[in-house]
Amino acid sequence: MHFVLKIWRQAGPRTKGYFQRFEINDITEDTSFLEMLDILNNNLVKQGIETVAFDHDCREGICGACGLFINGRPHGPDEGITTCQLYMRRFPDGSEITVEPWRSKAFPVIRDLMVDRRALDKILQAGGFISVNTGTAPEANTLPISMEKVQESMDASACIGCGACVATCKNGSAMLFVASRVSALSILPQGKPEACRRARAMVARMDGLGFGSCTNIGSCQMECPKNITVAHIARLNREFLYCKR
Amino acid sequence: MADILNAKIPEGTLDSKWTSHKESLGCVSPGNREKMHIIVVGTGLAGASAAAALGEQGYRVNVFCMGDSPRRAHSVSAQGGINAAKNYRNDNDSVYRLFLDTIKGGDFRSREANVYRLAQVSNQIIDHCVALGVPFARDYGGYLDNRSFGGSLVSRTFYARGQTGQQLMLAACSALNRQMAKGTVTVHCRQQMMDLVVEKRRAKGIITRDMVSGKIDVFPAHAVVLATGGYGNVYFLSTNAMNSNGSALVQCWKKGAFFANPGFVQIHPTCIPVHGEHQSKLTLMSESLRNDGRIWVPQKREDALALREKKIRPSEIPEHERDYYLERRYPAYGNLVPRDIASRAARERCEAGLGVSKTGWAVFLDFSFAIARQGKKVIEDKYGNLFQMYEKITGENPWKEPMQIYPAMHYTMGGLWVDYNLMTTIDGLFAIGEANFSDHGANRLGASALMQGLADGFFILPYTLPGFLADKTGEPCPDPSADAFLRARSEVCRRIERLMSMKGRIPVDHFHRKLGVLMWNHAGIVRSAEGLKETIPQIDALETSFRQGAGIPGNSFTVNQELEKAIHLEDYFILAKLIVTDALYREESCGSHFRTESKTEEGEALRDDKHFQHVAAWQYNSQEKDHLLHKEQLVFENIPVTERKYK
Ligand SMILES: Cc1cc2nc3c(=O)[nH]c(=O)nc-3n(C[C@H](O)[C@H](O)[C@H](O)COP(=O)(O)OP(=O)(O)OC[C@H]3O[C@@H](n4cnc5c(N)ncnc54)[C@H](O)[C@@H]3O)c2cc1C
Numbered sequence: 027m028h029f030v031l032k033i034w035r036q037a038g039p040r041t042k043g044y045f046q047r048f049e050i051n052d053i054t055e056d057t058s059f060l061e062m063l064d065i066l067n068n069n070l071v072k073q074g075i076e077t078v079a080f081d082h083d084c085r086e087g088i089c090g091a092c093g094l095f096i097n098g099r100p101h102g103p104d105e106g107i108t109t110c111q112l113y114m115r116r117f118p119d120g121s122e123i124t125v126e127p128w129r130s131k132a133f134p135v136i137r138d139l140m141v142d143r144r145a146l147d148k149i150l151q152a153g154g155f156i157s158v159n160t161g162t163a164p165e166a167n168t169l170p171i172s173m174e175k176v177q178e179s180m181d182a183s184a185c186i187g188c189g190a191c192v193a194t195c196k197n198g199s200a201m202l203f204v205a206s207r208v209s210a211l212s213i214l215p216q217g218k219p220e221a222c223r224r225a226r227a228m229v230a231r232m233d234g235l236g237f238g239s240c241t242n243i244g245s246c247q248m249e250c251p252k253n254i255t256v257a258h259i260a261r262l263n264r265e266f267l268y269c270k271r
Numbered sequence: 272m273a274d275i276l277n278a279k280i281p282e283g284t285l286d287s288k289w290t291s292h293k294e295s296l297g298c299v300s301p302g303n304r305e306k307m308h309i310i311v312v313g314t315g316l317a318g319a320s321a322a323a324a325l326g327e328q329g330y331r332v333n334v335f336c337m338g339d340s341p342r343r344a345h346s347v348s349a350q351g352g353i354n355a356a357k358n359y360r361n362d363n364d365s366v367y368r369l370f371l372d373t374i375k376g377g378d379f380r381s382r383e384a385n386v387y388r389l390a391q392v393s394n395q396i397i398d399h400c401v402a403l404g405v406p407f408a409r410d411y412g413g414y415l416d417n418r419s420f421g422g423s424l425v426s427r428t429f430y431a432r433g434q435t436g437q438q439l440m441l442a443a444c445s446a447l448n449r450q451m452a453k454g455t456v457t458v459h460c461r462q463q464m465m466d467l468v469v470e471k472r473r474a475k476g477i478i479t480r481d482m483v484s485g486k487i488d489v490f491p492a493h494a495v496v497l498a499t500g501g502y503g504n505v506y507f508l509s510t511n512a513m514n515s516n517g518s519a520l521v522q523c524w525k526k527g528a529f530f531a532n533p534g535f536v537q538i539h540p541t542c543i544p545v546h547g548e549h550q551s552k553l554t555l556m557s558e559s560l561r562n563d564g565r566i567w568v569p570q571k572r573e574d575a576l577a578l579r580e581k582k583i584r585p586s587e588i589p590e591h592e593r594d595y596y597l598e599r600r601y602p603a604y605g606n607l608v609p610r611d612i613a614s615r616a617a618r619e620r621c622e623a624g625l626g627v628s629k630t631g632w633a634v635f636l637d638f639s640f641a642i643a644r645q646g647k648k649v650i651e652d653k654y655g656n657l658f659q660m661y662e663k664i665t666g667e668n669p670w671k672e673p674m675q676i677y678p679a680m681h682y683t684m685g686g687l688w689v690d691y692n693l694m695t696t697i698d699g700l701f702a703i704g705e706a707n708f709s710d711h712g713a714n715r716l717g718a719s720a721l722m723q724g725l726a727d728g729f730f731i732l733p734y735t736l737p738g739f740l741a742d743k744t745g746e747p748c749p750d751p752s753a754d755a756f757l758r759a760r761s762e763v764c765r766r767i768e769r770l771m772s773m774k775g776r777i778p779v780d781h782f783h784r785k786l787g788v789l790m791w792n793h794a795g796i797v798r799s800a801e802g803l804k805e806t807i808p809q810i811d812a813l814e815t816s817f818r819q820g821a822g823i824p825g826n827s828f829t830v831n832q833e834l835e836k837a838i839h840l841e842d843y844f845i846l847a848k849l850i851v852t853d854a855l856y857r858e859e860s861c862g863s864h865f866r867t868e869s870k871t872e873e874g875e876a877l878r879d880d881k882h883f884q885h886v887a888a889w890q891y892n893s894q895e896k897d898h899l900l901h902k903e904q905l906v907f908e909n910i911p912v913t914e915r916k917y918k
């Protein structure tokens with residue numbers, strides 16, 4: 027297969043970026059998108075040109091490190107996958123592919139396709155945990171939890187923190203990310219005691235870090251590689267309202 | 272020699288050792304803890320849990336990770352589950368049985384006292400993880416559910432769908448985040464440890480490289496904890512994450528920490544087979560699939576050939592013409608034999624010409640029986656995401672035809688030698704998780720790595736490390752402008768300059784891929800003296816051509832991923848030779864280490880307890896060869912040393 031790539035290049039956070047055009051040939055269908063970029067980068071090394079920087083680690087769709095805007099969509103054209111799970115068989119032979127980094131005020135570009143997502147961790151530090159010291163927990167089965175509750179918590183907890191929801195949101199809101207964490211913990215009895223504090227603190231931190239606010243558009247749900255739904259945002263809003271009382 | 276390798280195993284009966292040892296360990300008073308600085312490198316389950324637990328106690332902890340967030344560390348990709356001796360199934364599990372299975376699974380090449388302690392603390396891990404909010408699977412009554420894993424006759428594995436590692440990682444990182452909010456722990460992201468600073472055989476701190484600015488920094492501490500995971504990526508293609516690497520281990524080895532059993536590497540039987548030459552990694556299909564999937568190849572070579580050419584479909588091969596070779600050869604454990612046995616058997620069938628993929632290197636993992644018996648819904652609930660993953664990667668539908676699988680490099684049992692306190696041969700340098708060698712012997716059982724990482728991090732190190740610090744509360748934190756730091760720092764700078772000045776145009780990957788093929792062929796599933804002997808000169812030659820031919824465009828003062836690869840590859844060359852040296856030295860077959868010269872008449876592994884019932888701990892020699900071997904004899908007082916039987 028043959029492709030024309032338009033890739034965003036940017037030397038650093040404060041320099042101006044531009045699109046660079048590359049042609050790439052002899053790509054087989056079972057090459058993953060990131061492997062295609064590996065091949066491109068190896069070709070660049072052979073020409074002594076600086077390689078395209080991009081984040082990746084597990085290449086299995088679970089660490090959340092990878093995240094590229096491909097043809098205008100986070101993680102590319104497929105539903106329910108991350109960039110590393112995208113395969114070239116998904117693109118028509120000869121097509122042009124535009125590759126950009128996440129674009130959001132809260133995620134400054136570090137270099138090329140690599141962005142700084144530390145703001146997400148800062149939100150978690152505001153309260154995305156259950157305050158229990160190591161060694162103090164009771165025997166695990168003393169607290170039965172219904173299967174449905176655990177499933178629901180697990181659905182929310184599947185968030186890999188890739189930031190696609192933020193990148194796709196026209197407001198640059200991290201609401202789905204925050205909601206998934208709040209929801210995952212607050213559904214469980216262990217997470218109840220801090221539920222109010224957690225919801226408030228995390229939303230406040232999100233606002234403080236330059237993320238936008240949620241206007242219920244729902245594109246985050248469309249683009250989430252883990253199919254996390256906006257129902258969790260509704261739950262977050264509920265938690266939030268309860269604490270105001 | 273004995274005095275150099277003192278494992279410091281406490282006296283007393285097996286089940287009282289840990290308790291009495293804890294009682295004998297010193298403590299640091301709460302008021303003094305904030306004056307004690309600890310460095311933790313790596314934020315996998317081991318590193319994250321250790322940093323959080325030490326932070327909770329009030330120590331000042333600096334944590335380093337290569338990713339943009341600690342949560343992305345390699346542990347996140349573990350799928351199947353985590354073991355504990357809860358006996359929730361009432362199937363006669365116990366601390367002793369978990370201990371027994373682990374020792375036996377490791378083929379009598381691990382330390383009794385350490386393994387027993389691991390089994391003892393396993394239950395507490397589950398308690399704590401539930402308290403942290405891990406949504407482990409439960410049954411209708413709301414109680415925790417279990418599944419089985421290879422090498423065990425009981426059901427003791429806890430799981431959260433196919434994302435157990437991720438859920439545990441979120442929990443450990445939430446504990447870490449809580450400490451960050453409190454100010455006890457500081458996490459430094461996108462920072463790679465480049466060297467260990469040692470003075471008078473004591474660890475004093477580390478040198479780091481900022482992967483964004485290229486800045487080389489020094490960080491002093493009272494103690495350093497290495498939690499940088501395994502070195503499976505020496506083999507280029509592996510199930511490990513791309514950022515997993517062996518560099519920190521090599522740096523510590525060069526500075527005097529002994530490296531134990533480097534040749535014990537685990538090859539996982541159920542991975543998606545290699546398909547193309549540009550492939551960057553291999554994907555694991557969780558071992559839990561072997562609970563319900565049956566492994567087979569056709570009995571006839573013609574059928575295998577027809578399958579390869581896609582002339583027939585697997586389902587067209589009638590029952591009686593299939594060979595369920597694991598069930599046939601190992602009736603007691605069947606498809607759940609330990610990993611090394613399953614891997615060798617798959618290789619043996621494919622070598623015999625019965626492989627089923629287009630390359631001939633794959634076997635079937637078939638769910639049709641399980642789907643027929645339990646219904647699609649049940650199977651979907653258990654493995655839905657794995658089936659989806661398989662389909663995405665291969666473009667084939669596993670609901671219709673069996674999966675194709677083949678073994679792949681997965682985990683490293685070898686690692687830095689540590690004593691009972693998890694301290695290496697360098698004072699003040701601790702190694703936890705996959706980075707140490709301690710618990711899995713010559714082969715690790717499924718779902719035991721997560722258990723070990725969290726045991727080390729949550730429940731062992733937070734006792735033994737303070738024990739080390741107890742008499743050092745008067746010591747100030749080392750001075751980062753001291754000679755040892757400056758020297759180590761300038762060495763790192765010189766190394767980077769040297770790499771950047773390579774003038775070739777060949778990408779680093781090219782050499783790494785070649786190294787991987789060499790290692791897979793000669794130090795993989797099966798090893799022979801002849802093959803191993805040939806390998807070292809070949810690695811040397813490859814290294815020479817790397818230095819002459821490789822090139823790194825750009826500079827080192829910004830993100831430069833080619834430079835990062837080159838740093839790792841330099842260290843992989845060293846590790847590869849160490850693996851080969853150790854594999855060549857160990858003239859026996861045990862666990863994952865299979866030497867063609869040492870097998871029974873039936874072709875099973877043949878251990879040589881008389882000569883090799885010991886840990887081989889290698890001391891670095893700056894000549895880069897003739898590394899010094901130290902032996903730690905393994906004593907089994909509580910388990911009869913038997914032949915490992917899974918028939
Ligand atoms: C696909 C897969 C599935 C698995 N499934 C299971 C399972 O179901 N059950 C089970 O028990 N085990 C499983 N394992 C094994 C288990 O995941 C690992 O052994 C375990 O997570 C290792 O944890 P760790 O904390 O020791 O190290 P890791 O999680 O590997 O973390 C080490 C971290 O240190 C970082 N690092 C390395 N060098 C440096 C440096 N120089 N400076 C800074 N940072 C550095 C690395 O990037 C890495 O993120 C699986 C492994 C794989 C590959």
Ligand code: FES
Nearest residue numbers: 083085090092110
């Ligand atoms: S690289 Fe880990 S999710 Fe893509």
